[in-house]
Amino acid sequence: MAEVSAEARIEAPAEKVWDRLTDFSSYGQWNATHTSFPHGGPETLAVAATYQENMKLMGFPAEVTWTVAACDPARLLVTKGKGPMGVNLSMSYALTPDGDATTVRIDGEFTGAAVSLMAGKLKESATAALRESLRKLDGLVA
Template structure:
């Protein structure tokens, strides 16, 4: 298993960040691993909704089928995905009001036989991508 996380204080209200985080038409503007949604994002963002995403992880293209597992508007979005070579992914976006802004934490988890061969590199690469994603998200909402 490989886990990665990033956290940042963003000087915007949680609702504004949530609106950008869940606007699947503008994902490429902030998500550093995203390349496309071949069939568009979910028709409706709800628990059990599924959608496909093309990503680039460690420089390699990957298609992931995501399922929304937890959803609390303006607070929490957790998705679980199935990727190539038996890799399973989980992404958790948590927004917490913090003074004049919002603390945003992204956690990623990768499991599967292929992950054990590259766990260290995957953790570093995913951590850097999550940090870059938060930097871009901050620039879009503040």
């Protein structure tokens, strides 16, 4: 298993951050691992919604099927994913209002036999991608 996380304070209200975070048409502008949604993002962002995403991590392309596990607008989005080679993923985006700003924390988890072979490199690469994503997200909403 590989667990990753990153956190940043974004100088914008949680609702504004949430709107950008869940605007799947502009996902590639901030998400460093995203390459495309082959069939578009979820039609409705709600628990049990599913969608496919093409990603690139550690230089390798992967298609992941995501299912929304929790959704509390402007507060929390949790998705569970199934990727290639039996890899399971979990991503949690938590938004905490702080005056006129928002603390955004992203936690990710990768499990499966293939992960154990490259857990160290995966953790390093994914953590760097999360930090880059938060930096880009901040630039879009602040």
